[in-house]
Amino acid sequence: MTPLRRIWEARVYPHLLDRVCGTHAIAVERRRCIARAVGHVLEVGIGSGLNVSLFDPSLVTAVTGVDPSAPLLARAAERPSAVPLELREAVAEKLPFDSGRFDTVIFTYSLCSVDDPAKALLEARRVMRPGAKLLFIEHGRSPDPVVFRWQRRLTPVWKSIAGNCHLDRDMPREIAAAGLTIEELGGYQDHHRAGRLSVAYVGVARR
Numbered sequence: 001m002t003p004l005r006r007i008w009e010a011r012v013y014p015h016l017l018d019r020v021c022g023t024h025a026i027a028v029e030r031r032r033c034i035a036r037a038v039g040h041v042l043e044v045g046i047g048s049g050l051n052v053s054l055f056d057p058s059l060v061t062a063v064t065g066v067d068p069s070a071p072l073l074a075r076a077a078e079r080p081s082a083v084p085l086e087l088r089e090a091v092a093e094k095l096p097f098d099s100g101r102f103d104t105v106i107f108t109y110s111l112c113s114v115d116d117p118a119k120a121l122l123e124a125r126r127v128m129r130p131g132a133k134l135l136f137i138e139h140g141r142s143p144d145p146v147v148f149r150w151q152r153r154l155t156p157v158w159k160s161i162a163g164n165c166h167l168d169r170d171m172p173r174e175i176a177a178a179g180l181t182i183e184e185l186g187g188y189q190d191h192h193r194a195g196r197l198s199v200a201y202v203g204v205a206r207r
Contacts, residue, residue, distance in 0.1 A: 029202060030054060030108060033135050036204065039103025042066070044092045044124060045110025049076025057082045064102070066090040092120035100129045107136045111171060113164045121178035125207055134180055134205040139198045140171040147199075171201040180205040 027050075034054040039061055043051060046065030049072075055063055062084040067073050068091045077087055090096050092114045105124045114120045124134060142148045151168035159165055175182055185203040 029137050033106070033108060033137050036133070036135055037104045037106060040101065041104045041106060042102040042127060043106045044120065045107060045113065046076055046087065047072045049079040051108060052076060052079040052081045052085060055083050064088065066092070066095065093123060095123045095127055097127045099126050101127050102132060103129060104133050104135060107138060109137060111136070111138050111174065112140065112166050112169055115164070117169060117174045118177060121174055121180065125178050125180055128207040130207060132207045136201065136203060138171045138201045140169040140201055142199045175205050180207060
């Protein structure tokens, strides 16, 4: 990693991520998602911890968050939490946990950025107990062929400045291919309209 890239990842990108992913409209979607978490929760790509304060201690016994970015985890550690919180530096494709450990696994705007979403989802399935829930808020491939072509063209540039974020991943296909059953799938609520190149995927899958 070049010195400029290290500065960007450590000092600029964490602030940019908080601004983009911390808007009021997205915060509403986060609260809607996190309200459904139960038991021992794993958040994959916890980032700077924007979800940490949203967990209900009457439903959630503990939260474990993983992220490959030490600067983002440092920001997450500073946020108040009503439930026991453990933070681990790890990649989604190789989770350092025993199989069948978690009752809920959460991805919010992180499957778009992992190096290998197929491996990340297989790892998520491995650490979920039978019947556990996968909660997700993601953006990805547009069903409109014209928009999808633009997503494909822009992704190489976009991912270089936005923490490896891909505009063009087919999220429902990736989730189903990992052997998870999608029970609910929709988009953003009426209060929020995604941009032309950002198609929302919000839902619940089950192991």
